[in-house]
Amino acid sequence: SVACCSSSRPCLAEPHNSFHLPQERKRTHILVDSREITSGSEVISSLRAIHGLEVEVCPLNGCDYIVSNRMVVERRSKSEMLNINKNKFIDQIQHLQSMFERICMIVEKDRAKPGDTSRMFRRTKSYDSLLTALISAGIRILFSSCPEETAELLKELSLLEQRKNVGIQVPTVVNANSHKWDALQFYLSIPNISYITALNMCHQFPSVKKMVNSSPQELSMCAQVTHQKAEEIHSYIHYSFDLQMLPKP
Amino acid sequence: MERSLPDGTGPIYVPLGHIVACERWRGSQLAQEMQGKIKLAFEEGLTPVDFYLSNRSCILYVTEADLVAGKGYRKRLVQIRNSSHLQGIVLVEKTQMSEQYFPAAQKFTVLDLGMVLLPVCSQKEAASLIIQLVHEQAKEPSKNPFLRKKRAQLSEPSLLQTVQQIPGVGKVKAPLLLQKFPSIQHLSNASMQELEHVVGQAAAQRIHTFFTQSSDSAPRAL
Numbered sequence: 019s020v021a022c023c024s025s026s027r028p029c030l031a032e033p034h035n036s037f038h039l040p041q042e043r044k045r046t047h048i049l050v051d052s053r054e055i056t057s058g059s060e061v062i063s064s065l066r067a068i069h070g071l072e073v074e075v076c077p078l079n080g081c082d083y084i085v086s087n088r089m090v091v092e093r094r095s096k097s098e099m100l101n102i103n104k105n106k107f108i109d110q111i112q113h114l115q116s117m118f119e120r121i122c123m124i125v126e127k128d129r130a131k132p133g134d135t136s137r138m139f140r141r142t143k144s145y146d147s148l149l150t151a152l153i154s155a156g157i158r159i160l161f162s163s164c165p166e167e168t169a170e171l172l173k174e175l176s177l178l179e180q181r182k183n184v185g186i187q188v189p190t191v192v193n194a195n196s197h198k199w200d201a202l203q204f205y206l207s208i209p210n211i212s213y214i215t216a217l218n219m220c221h222q223f224p225s226v227k228k229m230v231n232s233s234p235q236e237l238s239m240c241a242q243v244t245h246q247k248a249e250e251i252h253s254y255i256h257y258s259f260d261l262q263m264l265p266k267p
Numbered sequence: 268m269e270r271s272l273p274d275g276t277g278p279i280y281v282p283l284g285h286i287v288a289c290e291r292w293r294g295s296q297l298a299q300e301m302q303g304k305i306k307l308a309f310e311e312g313l314t315p316v317d318f319y320l321s322n323r324s325c326i327l328y329v330t331e332a333d334l335v336a337g338k339g340y341r342k343r344l345v346q347i348r349n350s351s352h353l354q355g356i357v358l359v360e361k362t363q364m365s366e367q368y369f370p371a372a373q374k375f376t377v378l379d380l381g382m383v384l385l386p387v388c389s390q391k392e393a394a395s396l397i398i399q400l401v402h403e404q405a406k407e408p409s410k411n412p413f414l415r416k417k418r419a420q421l422s423e424p425s426l427l428q429t430v431q432q433i434p435g436v437g438k439v440k441a442p443l444l445l446q447k448f449p450s451i452q453h454l455s456n457a458s459m460q461e462l463e464h465v466v467g468q469a470a471a472q473r474i475h476t477f478f479t480q481s482s483d484s485a486p487r488a489l
Contacts, residue, residue: 108412115413141388146396150403153356153383155413160377161361161386167370174378197480204432204477209425227478230455254422255452259445263423 046071046176047186048085049213051078058082058093064169071173074190076213080113083172084214086179086186087242088119093168097128100145107148111157117212119244122158122175124168184242186214188221201226208254210247218242230255279310279319286401287319297328300394305401315343316353320401324354328393334365334372341375348380356400358393361386430454435473440466444474454478 050062052075065071078084083091092114114121152159162168179185192198198220205216222240223229232240238248281287285306292298293309301307313319318326327347333340347355357376361369369386376384387393408414429451430441447465448454455478462471 111413112415141392141395143395143399146399147403149385150396150399151411151413153385153400154403154408155411157413158377159383159385160373161369161384163366163370170370174374178378197477200432200434200477204429207425207429207432209420209422224481225479227455230452230478254425256450257422257426258449259423259426260449261423261442261446263421264427264442265421265424 046173046180047190048073048083048172048176049078049186049190050075051080051082052076054082054093058165058168060165061093061169061172064166065172068166069169069173071176072190076190078213080110081117081212084186084212085122085172085176086182086184087214087218088184088244089122089175089179090114090118090120090212091122091124091172091175093124093126095126095128099125099148100142102144102148104144104148111152111155116210117215119247120158122160123152124160124162124171126162126168127164129164188217190217192217192220205229208251210250215241215243215247279313279322281319281321282306282308284401284405286397287313289313289317292317295390297390297394297397300391301398304394304398315346316355318397320356320397320404323352324356324404326397326400327355327357329357329359329372331360331362331365334359334368340372344376344380344382348382355382357382357384358396359384359386360389360393362388426451433474433477435470436466440470 048065048071050058050065050073054062055075062073062075065073081090082093085091092110111121149159160171162171176185192202202216202220204226205211205219206213208216218241219229223232229237229240234245234248234252237243237251238245241248241251243251279287285308286301287308287310288298290309290311290313298307315327316325317328320326325347327340327343329340344355344357347353359365359369359372359376373384376382385396387396403411426445427441430436430444431438436444443465444454444462448457448461454474457475459471459475462474465471466474
């Protein structure tokens, strides 16, 4: 098929371990937020059972699914999209935009509840305006009819990202009593850092000191982020703390 | 006014607030629904495009019949995808009859071609969606909440949080350390002796270890 939208991504060096022969290619990884265990158990089991994906449940803090180093996927039911608290939703999307280069929304049809014979969804103007605003902000939207189809779409998205060399390459499990775990918590506290970026830092830098003293170029390569994001992280690490600037309790 | 090229993907002039529609839509329900709410201009020979929202963006309308008939509609999509200056938005009639063909159409349009796809149930729904798309494009980008930049936040509270993630450092030691070593980078390069001046020997050791220990080493002793 034709390659998907032109990659605006700056040329990042590929991760060191991406040159596997096809037959020994690693299984595709997807990170799932722990909240999805309750609301999306069918999605998670489909991903594992039908598609054989490596699914890791992590505290993603408001991101439903992370399918690559740069892409987050939000899963919403159609009824949620129709009766949305717009301000809350805007805040949430902006939060995701601060961490991820690409955002995709999957709008899933609600399950028909037993006894609920013909509740038709009336398309509203606010629903249309929400969709068009998301589109013009470059957020992708996919439509799904059931959790199983959502899982299929998630798989397709992560395979697509993998083909573009931005697939998740690092181990997604971190032992809770290790130095890696401490480092992960430290990296996660950097503002506007996604869980996968923190994981990449954990695995690609030999020590925290090495990460802290690296150049924006090294950060961009090891953490698998854009140059702009790397500059942002770099300036945070070098920011000079001023006690006077702390908000008074 | 520029004329469209023979392949129909050439530049087309669309006055603000207008839609240029392909002649074949004249008299259709879709056109009737839009007329009165928005100015519609019909033109011949726009194929493969159905509607132009602006000179850069257009709509390809895939009917229920197109979808059921097979993959013929795909050629039109590819034609627009390959034109460098046009952004194509694909509207698909997703009805009870065409529903089963929708997933394949979506996969092709969004995942393979990277185009925008929106399902509609009827021409009536399509009309209001197209009007919404025109309104959205006429708006200032800054009016779109998803394009608004978030205000930059002060780094000080975050820095305190980050330093508190170092084992052995809590609410009390974090500001002390940052006053002496004002950035994360300064702190990471502090020697044991320098750290001991601010915190006790045990804490200094833990901080120093946290920064320098190789992450590949064995699990830490509890």
